[in-house]
Amino acid sequence: MSTTDTTASGIGPVEGDSLYSVDNPAPVIEPPRKRTKKTPKSTRGNFELAAWLFMRLSGVVLVVLVIGHLLIQLVLDGGVSKIGFAFVAGRWASPFWQVWDLAMLWLAMLHGGNGLRTVINDYAERPNTRLWLKGLLYTATVFTILLGTLVIFTFDPNIR
């Protein structure tokens, strides 16, 4: 489509100038499924809205938690070379880092789990495929969160 094309659809060429301006505004189109007084109450609740908001809120917190984690584990004090059981024991001796890692585990797993749920919703079309992929995803997510939580709470520096 050339940039000089004008169509009646009201959609301008991709990334081109709009057909409308302040002096020539686009016609208002009524939402086809606008809710009225007669529309029955939605029975689905606001789960998708909550999930959308959670992705943004957890995302901001994760930027701080994960980049801090990367700095400590991969950059500062010799990078990855210093990591070992003794290093983990030293860090988890402090409740601060236990809470840090616990928060990072829960937020990252729920953020990633919801992200993959969206990906499955987008690409898996057959109901059976969706069911199995989501079942696998939820199982792996719950298992990983519980395992990680257990490890942080029951860590024993004197294990032999």
Place this chain on the structure above:
Amino acid sequence: MPAGTLYRGREGMWSWVAHRVTGVLIFFFLFVHVLDTALVRVSPEAYDTVVATYKTPIVALLEYGLVAAILFHALNGLRVIAVDFWVKGARYQKQMLWTVVALWLVLMIGAIYPVLGHAARELFGS
């Protein structure tokens, strides 16, 4: 003048694709990473043996890739939040993407020595 209303192609779509791909990769790593860390409950030796593979040059390269994926996902995620919550976010989405890419490049150059330094010393001697 606002740009066209179609969203296909260009910065908007490709940043969305990259966000998706990096997100899925990070999730799979996270799963493996919780499993390897859980070895601290088995024995110090089991944990140290597995962590030793993280220190090999090939895995160091994978770690650099992981850092690349996480930094892009983090910076572009902040851009997505700005597009959603900042009144002018949608208008400046392209400029914000190129800011993200520039910041990402600077950080990735900065990460070369800390993340890959030990692998270079191992390969080429200190």
